[in-house]
Amino acid sequence: MNVFRFILQNRAQVMELTLEHLWLVGLSTLFAAVIGIPLGIVIAHRPKLNKPVLASANIIQTIPSLALFGFLLPLPWLGERADRLAILALTLYALLPIIRNTYTGLRGVDPAVLEAARGMGLTDKQILYQVELPLSVSVILSGVRVAVVISIGLATIAAAIGAGGLGEFIFRGLAMVDNSVILAGAIPAAILALSADFGVGWLERRLRTR
Amino acid sequence: MSPDAPRTTSESAAESAAIEFRNVSYRVAGTQVIAGFNLEVQRGETLVLLGRSGSGKTTALKLVNRLISPSSGEVRVNGAPNTDVDVIRLRRGIGYVIQDAGLFPHFTVERNIGLVPRIEGWAEERIRERVQELMRIVGLPAEMATRYPHQLSGGQRQRVGVARALAADPNILLMDEPFGALDPLTRDELQLEFLSLQERLHKTVIFVTHDLREALRLGSRIALMETGRLVTVLAPPEFMRCSDPCAAAYVRAFSGDHEGPMHRGTV
Numbered sequence: 001m002n003v004f005r006f007i008l009q010n011r012a013q014v015m016e017l018t019l020e021h022l023w024l025v026g027l028s029t030l031f032a033a034v035i036g037i038p039l040g041i042v043i044a045h046r047p048k049l050n051k052p053v054l055a056s057a058n059i060i061q062t063i064p065s066l067a068l069f070g071f072l073l074p075l076p077w078l079g080e081r082a083d084r085l086a087i088l089a090l091t092l093y094a095l096l097p098i099i100r101n102t103y104t105g106l107r108g109v110d111p112a113v114l115e116a117a118r119g120m121g122l123t124d125k126q127i128l129y130q131v132e133l134p135l136s137v138s139v140i141l142s143g144v145r146v147a148v149v150i151s152i153g154l155a156t157i158a159a160a161i162g163a164g165g166l167g168e169f170i171f172r173g174l175a176m177v178d179n180s181v182i183l184a185g186a187i188p189a190a191i192l193a194l195s196a197d198f199g200v201g202w203l204e205r206r207l208r209t210r
Numbered sequence: 211m212s213p214d215a216p217r218t219t220s221e222s223a224a225e226s227a228a229i230e231f232r233n234v235s236y237r238v239a240g241t242q243v244i245a246g247f248n249l250e251v252q253r254g255e256t257l258v259l260l261g262r263s264g265s266g267k268t269t270a271l272k273l274v275n276r277l278i279s280p281s282s283g284e285v286r287v288n289g290a291p292n293t294d295v296d297v298i299r300l301r302r303g304i305g306y307v308i309q310d311a312g313l314f315p316h317f318t319v320e321r322n323i324g325l326v327p328r329i330e331g332w333a334e335e336r337i338r339e340r341v342q343e344l345m346r347i348v349g350l351p352a353e354m355a356t357r358y359p360h361q362l363s364g365g366q367r368q369r370v371g372v373a374r375a376l377a378a379d380p381n382i383l384l385m386d387e388p389f390g391a392l393d394p395l396t397r398d399e400l401q402l403e404f405l406s407l408q409e410r411l412h413k414t415v416i417f418v419t420h421d422l423r424e425a426l427r428l429g430s431r432i433a434l435m436e437t438g439r440l441v442t443v444l445a446p447p448e449f450m451r452c453s454d455p456c457a458a459a460y461v462r463a464f465s466g467d468h469e470g471p472m473h474r475g476t477v
Contacts, residue, residue: 110310110312110315112308112309112310112311112312113312113313113314113315115277115308115312116306116308116311116312116313116314116371117312117314118277118301119275119277119301119306119308119312119384120301120302120306120325120326120374120375121297121298121299121300121301121302121303121326121329122298122325122329123298126329130314131314134316135315135316
């Protein structure tokens with residue numbers, strides 16, 4: 001088939017774009033986790049903040065990705081380089097599943113367990129690290145898993161603003177009206193998404209504690 | 211803890227009372243959950259808080275270890291207001307057992323029991339010895355140490371709950387319907403073990419239940435609560451003869467379990 005011949009002939013570039021893709025997705029997921037998990041913890045403990053925070057994350061999610069890239073373009077330091085922009089946009093998209101699952105996971109901890117923990121004199125910090133987080137780790141990870149899979153798909157669009165990644169092939173193929181070039185981007189992206197889904201899912205099962 | 215200890219007169223007992231409620235009220239969202247509550251719990255006694263659902267007995271219990279704070283009045287623990295001590299210190303010095311045991315599902319039996327000693331920074335060796343000792347005391351076979359709560363029966367879980375509460379050797383135990391979710395046979399067994407345990411350990415215990423039979427069996431005194439107020443405090447034999455309408459209704463309901471007033475009332 002043409003696709004495989006194309007991929008084989010251009011394997012160096014396929015490799016490079018795949019790594020670029022992973023870089024965009026990996027870094028943005030990391031940022032989203034670093035911001036989203038603490039935010040999810042905060043809103044799980046302060047129910048008043050839950051609506052505004054989840055609503056904001058929801059609104060971000062509804063902005064079409066191409067438009068979001070466009071909106072972010074005029075930003076000072078970020079606008080200078082396309083990959084910075086792409087990482088910011090992907091981070092914003094990844095926030096919702098991570099915040100929401102952290103919130104859901106923590107709220108799902110058995111109230112009797114929390115009451116016993118408080119009654120025995122565990123501090124808030126001990127309750128968080130020894131009870132709440134261990135008991136919700138698999139729910140939080142399933143949020144991360146959703147975020148990664150969404151990001152891998154969305155990152156292909158980052159090529160439109162010149163951020164690289166497997167989207168390069170897809171846009172080039174579209175311009176050339178050549179399906180095998182499109183597939184040279186789409187197939188590795190799909191494989192990435194499936195393996196990430198499997199990998200994080202495996203981790204999730206390993207760490208499941210309830 | 212002599213059986214004929216004098217009924218509490220508020221001045222003389224002030225020194226020796228392990229727990230004392232002084233004119234405590236608790237309101238939440240406009241509802242008076244507890245009102246004008248005065249009660250002294252003597253060192254080494256098992257005081258049963260008896261009452262129907264919503265009578266405020268669990269609330270009274272939670273006021274002791276400050277899981278909630280009174281709207282007015284004060285609760286004294288070991289002779290001082292319980293707000294004088296740091297809340298974490300206060301709670302670690304009071305054992306707490308609840309209905310579903312509240313065991314940590316991701317901890318083994320061993321780690322559940324050793325929880326408070328561990329956060330108190332005991333040496334591992336001492337924790338291990340203490341856990342083994344407690345498992346013997348509450349009648350858990352040693353090989354259960356490495357099991358998880360979901361691998362235990364309800365009765366075993368509750369034993370772990372009691373062992374965990376006793377771990378750091380607190381002199382006060384708060385027990386909120388600890389045997390309420392167990393089948394009658396297991397409940398019976400745990401009640402008997404509680405009695406023999408208490409004979410040896412002489413903890414100050416507040417035991418919440420709605421079960422008169424349990425109250426009569428375990429309590430050195432029974433405090434009856436109704437809609438947030440303390441109705442009366444009596445030793446078990448006197449409770450059965452009490453003329454107060456509330457107590458009498460309780461006794462009636464239990465002596466005629468099957469055709470009790472609850473059934474007739476709903477028809």
